[in-house]
Amino acid sequence: xxxxxxxxxxxxxxxxxxxxxxxxxxxxxxxxxxxxxxxxxxxxxxxxxxxxxxxxxxxxxxxxxxxxxxxxxxxxxxxxxxxxxxxxxxxxxxxxxxxxxxxxxxxxxxxxxxxxxxxxxxxxxxxxxxxxxxxxxxxxxxxxxxxxxxxxxxxxxxxxxxxxxxxxxxxxxxxxxxxxxxxxxxxxxxxxxxxxxxxxxxxxxxxxxxxxxxxxxxxxxxxxxxxxxxxxxxxxxxxxxxxxxxxxxxxxxxxxxxxxxxxxxxxxxxxxxxxxxx
Numbered sequence: 196x197x198x199x200x201x202x203x204x205x206x207x208x209x210x211x212x213x214x215x216x217x218x219x220x221x222x223x224x225x226x227x228x229x230x231x232x233x234x235x236x237x238x239x240x241x242x243x244x245x246x247x248x249x250x251x252x253x254x255x256x257x258x259x260x261x262x263x264x265x266x267x268x269x270x271x272x273x274x275x276x277x278x279x280x281x282x283x284x285x286x287x288x289x290x291x292x293x294x295x296x297x298x299x300x301x302x303x304x305x306x307x308x309x310x311x312x313x314x315x316x317x318x319x320x321x322x323x324x325x326x327x328x329x330x331x332x333x334x335x336x337x338x339x340x341x342x343x344x345x346x347x348x349x350x351x352x353x354x355x356x357x358x359x360x361x362x363x364x365x366x367x368x369x370x371x372x373x374x375x376x377x378x379x380x381x382x383x384x385x386x387x388x389x390x391x392x393x394x395x396x397x398x399x400x401x402x403x404x405x406x407x408x409x410x411x412x413x414x415x416x417x418x419x420x421x422x423x424x425x426x427x428x429x430x431x432x433x434x435x436x437x438x439x440x441x442x443x444x445x446x447x448x449x450x451x452x453x454x455x456x457x458x459x460x461x462x463x464x465x466x467x468x469x470x471x472x473x
Contacts, residue, residue, distance in 0.1 A: 203223050207246065207257065211254045216255065217239045218425050224400040229415045231404075234421035235465065236406060243421070247368075248281060249281075283366060285370065288372065289374070292345070303343075307325050326338050334356070334359070354375075367399065369399050371404065411432065416431065418432050
């Protein structure tokens with residue numbers, strides 16, 4: 196892993212007319228790094244990830260700040276440049292694979308489309324690449340399953356297909372937005388192991404978005420804690436869990452239920468935590 200950032204976000208603000216929703220975010224990822232972006236629902240995690248992809252739905256838009264992706268300015272990029280960057284420089288895995296896959300097309304055909312969008316190869320070569328990708332992400336008998344439809348896969352296998360599509364052009368950055376939330380814990384562990392291997396073998400930087408602190412603790416090397424559109428704490432994972440500095444981070448950890456929790460102890464109320472003064 197190198198120290199040169201493949202993703203460098205500086206003072207990024209995203210908002211709608213009259214209101215900022217993501218405020219002054221700084222975040223960097225180096226090759227092979229696993230960074231967790233944690234916080235409650237509505238804290239701005241997905242909005243930030245969509246800004247990196249330059250896919251913010253109107254009326255939201257980037258109002259200030261910079262995003263440099265593989266050294267290039269991503270905020271001022273043209274639509275043609277963005278089409279080339281999406282998939283090749285940065286790719287995204289969403290929470291529900293059913294919304295990411297076309298139900299009336301085979302998974303192989305969808306991966307072939309992703310391959311040919313970024314490489315000048317024949318359809319036959321792209322199909323071979325699709326079979327290789329399915330095998331790499333752990334799909335059994337990929338030469339046969341490449342002609343299967345999404346509904347013929349389990350939830351965990353569909354998520355593997357989506358990851359294969361995301362890897363089609365070997366992106367430098369992979370954004371995983373709650374990729375294991377809808378999966379059972381056994382399948383979740385397998386997907387996390389797959390993402391871990393991808394980061395090691397390909398040097399892919401992974402931005403892992405989750406509200407599950409236990410998952411972040413097991414997968415991420417560094418954690419960014421987000422609240423109300425701001426990054427309120429950034430530190431190595433062990434440090435965040437052992438010595439949280441921000442009251443909101445402590446509140447999140449206090450809200451976790453453990454087997455030895457005292458049922459009489461009042462739960463943490465996060466709304467009582469003061470706003471970050473920055």
